[in-house]
Amino acid sequence: MEEIIEPTQKSTVKFSRKFLKIALFPLSLTFTFFITQLYFSSKMDEMRIVEKELKSQLALQLIVAQKLDIEMNRVEKQVNDFDKAHSSLFNAIVDIEDLPQGEAFRPDFVQKPNLKGASVFGEIELRASYLARKLGKQQKFLQTFLAVARDKESMMESIPAVCPIYFSDLKRVSSGFGMRKDPIDSTMKMHKGIDISAEIGTKVYAAGSGKIMRIASSEDGYGNCIVIDHGFGFVSRYAHLSGFKVKEGDEVKKGDLIGLVGNSGRSTGPHLHYEIEKEGEKIDPKKFIKIDLKGVDTY
Numbered sequence: 001m002e003e004i005i006e007p008t009q010k011s012t013v014k015f016s017r018k019f020l021k022i023a024l025f026p027l028s029l030t031f032t033f034f035i036t037q038l039y040f041s042s043k044m045d046e047m048r049i050v051e052k053e054l055k056s057q058l059a060l061q062l063i064v065a066q067k068l069d070i071e072m073n074r075v076e077k078q079v080n081d082f083d084k085a086h087s088s089l090f091n092a093i094v095d096i097e098d099l100p101q102g103e104a105f106r107p108d109f110v111q112k113p114n115l116k117g118a119s120v121f122g123e124i125e126l127r128a129s130y131l132a133r134k135l136g137k138q139q140k141f142l143q144t145f146l147a148v149a150r151d152k153e154s155m156m157e158s159i160p161a162v163c164p165i166y167f168s169d170l171k172r173v174s175s176g177f178g179m180r181k182d183p184i185d186s187t188m189k190m191h192k193g194i195d196i197s198a199e200i201g202t203k204v205y206a207a208g209s210g211k212i213m214r215i216a217s218s219e220d221g222y223g224n225c226i227v228i229d230h231g232f233g234f235v236s237r238y239a240h241l242s243g244f245k246v247k248e249g250d251e252v253k254k255g256d257l258i259g260l261v262g263n264s265g266r267s268t269g270p271h272l273h274y275e276i277e278k279e280g281e282k283i284d285p286k287k288f289i290k291i292d293l294k295g296v297d298t299y
Contacts, residue, residue, distance in 0.1 A: 061121075068124055072131070079134050157254055158230040160207035160276055163289040164196075164238060165261070171197040174271060177284035184266060192282045193237065193275030194289075200242055200270045202261040205293055207236055207274075212250045212258075222273065223265020226258055233280075239273035240264050255293060 113126040163170070175195040182189045210230035217224055222239035226246065229235055242262025246252060263270045276285045 065121060065124060072124065072127055076127070076131060079131060079138070082138060154209075155232050158209045158232055159234055160228075160230060160236040160285075161288055162205075162207050162254065162291045162293055164204050164207045164236075164274060164293075165198055165202060165272060166294070167292045169198055169202045173197075173286070173289075177282075177286060184268065193239075193273050194285050196272045196274060196289075198261045198270065198272060200260075200262055202272075203257055204238055204241065204259045204261060204272055206252045206254055206256045206258050207276075207288070208234065209253045210234075210236075210251075212246050212248050212252060215244055215246070215248050218265060221266030223267060224259070224262060225265070228252065228258075233278050235277040236285075237273075237275040237277075239275075240267045240271060 113130045115123050115126060118126060173194050174197045175191060177194055178191060179188055180191045181187070206228060208228070208230045210228040212226065213229040213235070214227040215225070216222070216227075222237070224241035224244065225237060225239040226241065226244065227235060227237050238259060240262055241259040241264060243260040245257045245259055252258060261270055261272050267273075274285050274289075276283055276288060
């Protein structure tokens with residue numbers, strides 16, 4: 001027999017359900033908030049761990065960056081030192097037609113990067129790129145130079161490309177190439193070489209291999225003078241000597257002793273007057289005396 005629910009009972013049941021829902025709502029909110037707090041608290045802990053790891057990695061990267069900076073400074077110094085040697089070599093052989101000419105061929109012409117505003121790692125990247133470009137040009141120069149040197153070893157040995165007096169023995173270049181006031185008659189004259197001050201008796205060496213073309217005791221004011229024909233269009237002259245160590249017709253090699261510094265001829269003091277000709281034209285010897293005889297076998 002079906003149970004009959006009175007209207008009053010139905011109202012009571014509906015009220016109880018509604019009351020239960022209202023009573024449980026704050027509890028459900030509290031539970032949800034608690035679960036949410038637990039979730040975000042867990043996430044915050046994870047974020048703190050990640051932040052700590054990132055800070056640790058950043059600190060390690062900064063240490064690496066500092067070490068890279070120190071190493072880069074060392075490499076840059078070596079590259080710059082090589083540039084100096086390269087420049088001397090370039091100046092000595094720049095007249096050889098087989099080699100490329102101009103600033104774009106030279107490592108010391110690579111433009112330095114603008115590091116203003118760059119980050120630590122950005123600065124390292126810019127400097128690394130700069131050094132890579134310089135090293136690339138240095139490599140290109142050496143490859144080209146070595147190829148020419150292999151083909152023209154005799155020519156490279158013959159070019160008067162070293163100072164004829166040891167750097168340690170010379171005092172200074174007392175007079176340069178070009179127009180100057182003559183030290184004896186005070187008139188303006190072309191000085192066809194350079195004057196290297198040194199003590200009387202200082203040894204003078206052949207700046208390049210060749211043949212003794214002429215030895216003279218008084219030649220147009222040069223006094224005791226030696227002229228070497230190096231071939232390939234190059235001739236060198238050594239004047240105002242106090243003595244000779246070779247004779248006409250002798251074959252000499254770069255670094256061979258040929259004479260002694262003196263004060264002979266039209267001279268106001270002990271020095272070596274040094275000239276270089278290329279294809280019959282006088283050229284400034286200054287760029288040819290930047291390499292010392294130290295690296296050359298002298299006899």
